[in-house]
Amino acid sequence: MRNLITIAAAAAAIFASAPASAGWEPSKPVEIVVAAGAGGASDQMARMMQAAIQKNNLLKQPVVVSLKGGASGAEALMYMKSSDGDANKVLIAYSLIYMLPLSAKLPFDWKELSPVAVIALDQFVLWDNVNGPKTVKEFIEAAKASGSPFKLGGTGSKREDHVLTVFLEKKTGAKFSYLPYKSGGEAATQLVGGHTEANVNNPSENLEVWRAGQVRPLCVFDKERISYTAKVTETQSWNDIPTCKEQGLDVQYLMLRAMFLPGKVSQEQQEFYVDLFSKLVQTPEYKDYMEKQALKPIFLTGKDMIQFLEEDGSLNKQLMTEAGFVAK
Amino acid sequence: MEALGLLLHGFAVLLTWKTLLLMMVGLVLGVFVGVLPGLGGPNGVAILLPLTFSMDPTSAIVMLSCIYWGALFGGAITSILFNIPGEAWSVATTFDGYPMAQQGKAAEALTAAFTSSFIGSLVAVLLITFLAPWISSFALKFGPPEFFAVYLLTFCSFVGLGREDKHKTVIAMALGLLLAGVGMDTVSGQLRMTFGSTDLLRGINFLVAVIGLFGISEILLTMEERLALRGHAASISLRTVLAVWKDLPKYWMTLLRSSVIGCWLGITPGGAIAASFMGYNLAKRFSKDQDSFGKGRIEGVFAPETAAHASGTAALLPMLALGIPGSGTAAILLGGLMVWGLNPGPLLFVEHKDFVWGLIASMYLGNVVGLVLVLSTVPIFASILRVPFAAVAPMIVVSCAIGAYAIQNAMFDVWLMLGFGVVGYVFKKIKIPLAPFTLALVLGSRAEDAFRQSMIISGGNMKVFWANGLVGTITTLAILLLFWPLIDRLVASFGKSTPPAAKVEA
Numbered sequence: 001m002r003n004l005i006t007i008a009a010a011a012a013a014i015f016a017s018a019p020a021s022a023g024w025e026p027s028k029p030v031e032i033v034v035a036a037g038a039g040g041a042s043d044q045m046a047r048m049m050q051a052a053i054q055k056n057n058l059l060k061q062p063v064v065v066s067l068k069g070g071a072s073g074a075e076a077l078m079y080m081k082s083s084d085g086d087a088n089k090v091l092i093a094y095s096l097i098y099m100l101p102l103s104a105k106l107p108f109d110w111k112e113l114s115p116v117a118v119i120a121l122d123q124f125v126l127w128d129n130v131n132g133p134k135t136v137k138e139f140i141e142a143a144k145a146s147g148s149p150f151k152l153g154g155t156g157s158k159r160e161d162h163v164l165t166v167f168l169e170k171k172t173g174a175k176f177s178y179l180p181y182k183s184g185g186e187a188a189t190q191l192v193g194g195h196t197e198a199n200v201n202n203p204s205e206n207l208e209v210w211r212a213g214q215v216r217p218l219c220v221f222d223k224e225r226i227s228y229t230a231k232v233t234e235t236q237s238w239n240d241i242p243t244c245k246e247q248g249l250d251v252q253y254l255m256l257r258a259m260f261l262p263g264k265v266s267q268e269q270q271e272f273y274v275d276l277f278s279k280l281v282q283t284p285e286y287k288d289y290m291e292k293q294a295l296k297p298i299f300l301t302g303k304d305m306i307q308f309l310e311e312d313g314s315l316n317k318q319l320m321t322e323a324g325f326v327a328k
Numbered sequence: 329m330e331a332l333g334l335l336l337h338g339f340a341v342l343l344t345w346k347t348l349l350l351m352m353v354g355l356v357l358g359v360f361v362g363v364l365p366g367l368g369g370p371n372g373v374a375i376l377l378p379l380t381f382s383m384d385p386t387s388a389i390v391m392l393s394c395i396y397w398g399a400l401f402g403g404a405i406t407s408i409l410f411n412i413p414g415e416a417w418s419v420a421t422t423f424d425g426y427p428m429a430q431q432g433k434a435a436e437a438l439t440a441a442f443t444s445s446f447i448g449s450l451v452a453v454l455l456i457t458f459l460a461p462w463i464s465s466f467a468l469k470f471g472p473p474e475f476f477a478v479y480l481l482t483f484c485s486f487v488g489l490g491r492e493d494k495h496k497t498v499i500a501m502a503l504g505l506l507l508a509g510v511g512m513d514t515v516s517g518q519l520r521m522t523f524g525s526t527d528l529l530r531g532i533n534f535l536v537a538v539i540g541l542f543g544i545s546e547i548l549l550t551m552e553e554r555l556a557l558r559g560h561a562a563s564i565s566l567r568t569v570l571a572v573w574k575d576l577p578k579y580w581m582t583l584l585r586s587s588v589i590g591c592w593l594g595i596t597p598g599g600a601i602a603a604s605f606m607g608y609n610l611a612k613r614f615s616k617d618q619d620s621f622g623k624g625r626i627e628g629v630f631a632p633e634t635a636a637h638a639s640g641t642a643a644l645l646p647m648l649a650l651g652i653p654g655s656g657t658a659a660i661l662l663g664g665l666m667v668w669g670l671n672p673g674p675l676l677f678v679e680h681k682d683f684v685w686g687l688i689a690s691m692y693l694g695n696v697v698g699l700v701l702v703l704s705t706v707p708i709f710a711s712i713l714r715v716p717f718a719a720v721a722p723m724i725v726v727s728c729a730i731g732a733y734a735i736q737n738a739m740f741d742v743w744l745m746l747g748f749g750v751v752g753y754v755f756k757k758i759k760i761p762l763a764p765f766t767l768a769l770v771l772g773s774r775a776e777d778a779f780r781q782s783m784i785i786s787g788g789n790m791k792v793f794w795a796n797g798l799v800g801t802i803t804t805l806a807i808l809l810l811f812w813p814l815i816d817r818l819v820a821s822f823g824k825s826t827p828p829a830a831k832v833e834a
Contacts (some may be wrong), residue, residue: 047377066737070529070531070736071522071530072512075529076528078529103518156514178784179781180517181513189467195785
C-alpha cells in the first residue's frame, strides 16, 4: 500500500513537474536591485527595464525596482549576498563590485553571486565649462599654469571618477584637487556653476547641460570614438568627441553594467534570466535608451562573461592599487 | 507675458474630466500614504510609478504630483493628531499642532495646517511661474561653501533663537551629528561607525529615528501618565474652518515671512526641512508672546507648514531646471520623467513647454482640489481622537512599525525605531529637546560633506566662507543668529541703559 502511494506521489510529481520542464519561471514579483540612489544612472536603467518588460510582456510577474543605494551602493551588494538562492532578485551591477571591497574593505566578492549578462559599457568623458579651455592640450596647459590646483568634481570617493583623476595627474603632470559629490548630477551642475573646472562624468550625466551649451566635452576615455552619429547638440554628435588618445592623453576606462542573481541559484533559474535579458536587449526601449545615454553595446553571458569579469576585475584592482586607494 | 499665456494653455490641457479624475485619485492615494508614518510621499510615488507607464506623460505626471500634494497634506494629519511627523519637514508642525490637538483644537490645527500648506505652495508656484529662468541661474551660484553656510544658518538659528536651555540644544545637536556620521562617508569613501554590521551600512535613517523619537515616546509618556489621549475633538464644522480663515489676516507677517524663507531655501536642494524649522523659529522670535509657543499656538502651525510647503514646491524647480531633486519624492519623479523620455535640465523648458506648463498648472489645480478635499475630510480625521486610547495606541504602534519597516524593507529599522522611542522618552524626561537632534541627524552629513568639500577647495582656509557676497552674507547672518541672545541683551541694555540681568550660556 505504502509503495503504491509512493508511486502515485512520484507519478503526480512527474506529472506536476512536466510543464515546469519547459523552464523555471519566477513565482513572485521580480525585484531589480539598484545599487544607487533615486534618479541616478542605475535607477534610470532599472526603470527602463521595468517599462520594457511590462510593455513587451516579457514576464508574467510584475517587476519592482528596489533602491538600495545606502553606503554608496554597499547596501545592495550585501543585500544580494544575503539573498542566496532567491532567484526573484536581480542586481544591476557596475564597477563598484570590484572597487568597494578594496576601498572600504567590504566583505564582498562578485564571484559569490551568479552572473547573468553584461548588458552595456558606460563611457567616461572629460568635460570642462564652456568658458574654459577648448582642447585637451589647452586644458592641461591651463591646469599646469594655474596657481591653485584645478578642481575636478566627481561621484564619491575612491571610485571610478577619482581613479580617473589620479591617472590624469599621472599622465599629464598637472595637479588636480578632486571634489567628491554625492551624484553625477551634482557634479554636472557644480561644473556649470563654475565651482569646479572639470569633471569626468558619464555621457548621460552631462547630456542635458551639454545640449544646453553649458559644458564642453574634451575627449572620451576609450580606444575608439562613441559610435552614435546622430546630432545631440545643434552641431555635434557623440561621435564628434575625440578620444583622449587622439588628443595625446593615453588614458582609457570603461565601466561595466551587468546583471547578477544571488548566489546558489539553479542552472534553470540562471538560464531563465539569460533568456529574459537577451530578449530585453532586443526591445526598442532598450535600444533607444542605449543611444540616448551613449552606452556602448555589448552582450556577454556564460563563460564569456566570467572571462570578461575576471579581466575587468583585475584591471580595476590594478588601477585602484596604483592610485593608492586600497584600504589596508 | 509669455508665461501667463503658456500657463493658460497648461490649464486648457488639464481641464478635462479624465485629468480631473486622475487628480482626485492621486490626491486620495496621496493622503492615504501620507497618513501612514514613514510610508510617505517617496514610497507612495515609487509604488504607483509603474501604473503610469501606460499613460501619456502629462496625465502621468499630474497623477504623480497629486499623490505628492496629497502626501504633503496627509503628513500634517499624523503630526498634529499623534505627534508623529510623516515627513521630515512636518517635525516643526508637531511643536504646536500636537498641543492644540490635546487642548481639543485638533480641527483648528488641521485647518491651519492645510490652509498654510496651500498658501505656501501657492506663493512658490507663483514664483516658479514668473521667475523660473532667473531662479535656475541663482541655484547655480551655490557651491559647497554656500551650501555649508545655509546649513550653518539653520543650526545657528536653532541655538540662537530656540527657547530651550542652550547647552541642552547643543548636546542634542551634537548627538544628532554623531549619529549622522554612521555609514559611508562621501568624502573619504570609508565606512564609519558601522562596527562590521551590515544593517548599519545604510546609516541611520532619519524617518526611522523620527517615528521612534516622536511617536513611540509619546505613547510611552501617555501610558505612564493617564492612559488616555489628552483632549477630545471639539466642534468640527464649516464654522471652525471659517473661523480659522477669518483670523488669517492677523498672521499675514508670519505667512509672508515663512513663504519667503521657504521659497529661498527650497531652491537650494534639501531646503524644505531647514525651511520649516527656520520658519518656526523666526515666527517665535518675532512674536510678542514667545512663551506661548510650543503650548498650542496656531501661529506655530502656520509658520512651519507655510515654509515647508513653499520650499517643497520650490524644490521641484531645481529638479526640472537642473535635474537636481530637492527631496526624495522629487527624486522619484525625476526617475519617472526619464522613463517618459523627458530629460530634466535647462532645455526642458524650451523643448517640452506643454509638459512643463501642464505640470505647473497641475500644481495650482492640485492644490486647490487638495485643499477642498482634505478640509472636507477633517472631521473624519479629527474624530480619531475620540477613539479610546487603549484602542488607538496599538494601532499607532503597528503603523509606526510598518512605516519604519517600509522605508528600506528592513526589520532592523523596526528595532532601531523602538530604540529611538526609548531615547525620545528619556530625552523628554530630562528635557533635552528633540528638534535639534533630528535636525542634526537629517542635515548633519550634508553639512559635513559641504564643509569638507569647501576645505578641499580652499586648502583648509576658513576665508572661503567669506569669499563672495552671497556666502559671506549667509555666514555672517548665521553667526549673528548664534549670538542673538547676547546681541539682543546688549541692544536692550543700551536702550534702557541698565546692565544685562543674567549671563547667557552659549
